[in-house]
Amino acid sequence: MITIKNITKKFNDFIAVNNLSLEVKEGEILCLLGANGAGKSTTINMLLNFIEPSFGSAKINGLDVVKNPIKTKNFLTYIPENLMLYPTLTAIENLDYFCKLSGKNFDKTELKLYLTDAGLQEEAHNNRVKTFSKGMRQKVGIALAIAKESKVLLLDEPTSGLDPKSSNEFMDLLTRMKDDGVAILMATHDLFRAKEVSTHIGIMRSGKLENYSDSSKVSLKELETIYLDIMNFKNVS
Amino acid sequence: MFYNNLIYEIKLLIRSNWLILLLIGITLLFVFATFNGNKNVTKRVNDIAEVQEGFNKKDSLMLATLIKIEKGEKTGLPYWQLPSEPMTVGSRYPRIAIMHPEALSFLATGQSDMYTHFKSPTVYGNNFALDYSEMVNPVQLLFGNFDLAFVIIYILPLLIIAFTFNVLSKEKELGTLRLLGAQPISVINWLLQKIIIRYLIFTIITSIILLITIALFSPNAFNSINNLFGLFLLIYGYILFWFVISFIVNIKINHSSKNALSLIGIWLLIVMVLPATVNQIGNSLYPTPSRLKMINEIRLIKKENEKKQNEIMSEYLRTHPELAQGNGNDKFGFWHNYFASEKIMEERTKPLLAEYDLQLKKQQNLIRMFKYVSPAILMQQSLNNIAGTSEKHYNDYKKQVFEFSNTWRDYLVPMLFKKQKFKVDNYKELPQFTYKNRIVNNVWLNLLSMLILSITIFVLLGFKDLKRKIIPITRL
The missing domain is CATH 3.40.50.300 (P-loop containing nucleotide triphosphate hydrolases)
Structure with a gap:
């Protein structure tokens, strides 16, 4: 995919990504x-x-x-480090706006369903996004991915x-x-x-x-060792 | 996408209170400006009415005296005050030449605060050199007039700048641009749509408020529906120009504070620097000829003529045999000599006047040529033209008064030479002055120039970006 x-x-002279x-x-x-x-x-x-x-x-x-x-x-759907939405629009309106930009048209019930599916509590659906935490905004982003049926x-x-709790919830969403x-x-x-x-x-x-x-073939400990080796190698070099 | 953008743009504007601010701002500005413009027109109408009343009184007195004279009654007036003498009518009872305001005069004060709107040319004096300027309050001249033209030309662009300077940069600074960039849309097209939507919202608000303001304060303007229509089209063209500029700045600079600074810089250049420069160039290349110098030269010619009075009179009678009595008993007084030398003088001053006219024309041509560099000049000229208060209108009014003064003189002078008395019947057929607005207002041409300018800027600076559709977000 x-x-x-x-x-x-x-x-210029700096190579950010190399082959x-x-x-x-x-x-x-x-x-x-x-x-x-x-x-x-x-x-x-x-x-x-x-x-x-x-x-x-x-x-x-x-x-x-x-x-x-x-x-x-x-x-595709892209979720940047700090996903920003329109602060004066509600969660539903933001989702509706971006869905329509992608050519998808849903009614309010469907939009609410996607938001719930992405884990956003129902009482927040009609709130303006300016009161939302980062985790809540990311859930709207995930709802967009679900609604768009992104591959x-x-x-x-x-x-x-x-x-940690939000992080955990987010990982569950990704697994799903x-x-x-x-x-x-x-x-x-x-x-x-x-x-x-x-x-x-x-x-x-x-x-x-x-x-x-x-x-699945590498343990967390092994992964950490590999990571640190690579990073240390960088420092030595 | 357009419909979606439209709905959400309106929602966003309402929630950020922009629509309310625009509504209140434009309403206050338009109401105040229309009120001010109306005040100027009312003063003009009142001044004219006052003069007209004085004139009517004087005329009815003259008519009463004429009737008395015709009935053979005594008037008690000395000979030189009797209206039965054509020259007394010519010098003491001149007609009044009034320039009435147009239906849309409230729109732009233009030159109306500099010139008079009524003149009474007499048979005596140099009517072509009459002074039309009025004493005006210098403080008002310094600050200008807060009329609709001022609001439209100077303040509307500022509102447009405030309304559009950060359409794209705000998305970047807010962080939503990255999310927008990840949608299957061209961000440039999306921006263009947003700008078009704001253009529509801005013009609709402006039109509605202007229409209501005019209906409330100057319903007369609806009598001149063509001009009113032209006015609205010009405003749409001018607003479009500023939206195009804003769109280009939004793409090319895309940094809120830099956008605002650049737009204010462009505003200064277009509404202040360029018009002032064009004016300065006009004045330096073709300085306005001095009226005083001209009057002085005319006096010199007059003095010369006085020395050759007899020669001039016989020459005059030779060219105007119909005025000679033919019995050799011609007795010529002050007036006869005056008119005989007047003709000579007119001929001799013709080149002088022509030079004066030519200089003015050159200045105007230069400004006409340069007006295309700034839509603000185009707009000012167009609005003055619609309001009937442009320099051209006042120059033409002067011309009309001069033409009328000749007609007036040509009616009375033959009576003098033929020793005819002025009667009530003559009064009835005296030539009257009616001001005619003979200036073509060029609304379509000016509108077209503004559209061409906007499209050229759009195509030259923005089309490349639009054609690419996708601009790497790092460049935005």
Whole structure:
């Protein structure tokens, strides 16, 4: 569903992403780990066509994102680190607005259903978003993904700043979506959550994918050791 | 997408109180400006009525005296005050040439505070060099008039800037732009739609409030429906220009404070700097000729003529044989000599006047050429034209009064030479002045120029971005 082939992004002399290739299939969650500046967000930004790659190609559902900037977005939902909505609109109105931008039209009952499905408590549905916490706003984002029937979910450090309970709820949502066949690419710093939720884990350093492993075949302790080794290697080098 | 954007844009504007602010702001501005404009027109109408009343009184007195004279009754007036003498009528009972306000004069004060709206050209004096300027309050001249033209030209763009400067940058600063960018839409198209929606909202609010204000304060304006229609079209064109500028700044700069600063800079350039520069260029290249200098030169010619009075009179009678008595007993007084030399003088001053006219024309042509550099100049000229208060209107009024003064003179002078008395019948057929607005107001041309300017700016600066559809979000 998500295919990245030999993608490179250069900002003048700085190489943010270096010859990266990876694939996320339906029903898979790939967590990209790495320090700040490792190239995780740049990779997601290239998939969203927010940044054009210098070389290589990125495909969503078999379509090149540079050649099909609008079409590819029909298949995906993006949840940035700090998902922002229109503060003066209610949760329902925000969801309705973004659904309609994606060409989907739902009535109020359906919208409420999606919000409930995403875990947003019912009494918040008609509240203006300006009173919402980050976790609540992210639930509206997930509701959008459910409503749009997105095949791809791109998440950029979604759990940073969330309290453990909200974080846990969010992971449950991701697992449910994975089970529904959605391909999920998530950039995160949280090794524990990554191990818990993902099917695959990639560790990036200086724009390169240094390690790629099957989550089920590696324990949290091993994962931590691999991660620290890679990071320490960086420090030594 | 458009319908969705429309519904939510209205919702967002209502919830951010923008619509209420716009409604109140525009209403206050329009009401105050219309009230002010009306005040100016009312003063003009009252001044005219006062003069007209004085004139009517004087005329009825003259008529009563004429009737007395015709009945052979005594009037008790000295010879030189008797209205039976054509020259007494010509100099003591001149007709009044009034320039009445147009239906939409309240719209723009224009030059109406600089010039008079009534003149009484007599048979004596240099009517072509009459002074039409009025004593005005210098403080008012300094601050200008708070009329509708001022509100439309200067303040509406500021409201538009406040209303649109951060349409896109606000999304970026709020963080919603990233979410929008991840939707299957072109953000530039989406922005264009938002700007179009705001344009529609702004023009609808402006139209409704203006219509209501005019209906309440100046219902007369509906008598001139063509001009009113033209006014609305011009306003739509001018508002469109500012929305196009704002759209371009939104795409090219996309940083709220920088957007606001750039737009204010452009506003200053278009409504202040460019008009002042064009005016300055006009004045330096073709300075307004001095009326005093012209009057002085005319005096010199007059003095020269006095020395050759006899020659001038015989030449005059040779060219106007119908005025000679033919019996050799011609007795010529002051008036005969005056009119004989007047003709000579007119001929000799013709090049002087032509030069004066040419200079004014050159100045106007220059401004006409440069008016296309700033829609504010275009708008000011158009609104003054619709209001009938432009420099052109007053120049034409002067011309009409001059033409009338000649007709008036040509009626009375032959009576002088033929030694005819002025009678009640003559009074009835005296030429009367009626001001005719002969200036073409060019609404369509000016509207077209404004549209062409807006489209050119849009195509040159914005079309490339629109065609690309997707702009990497980092560039926005």
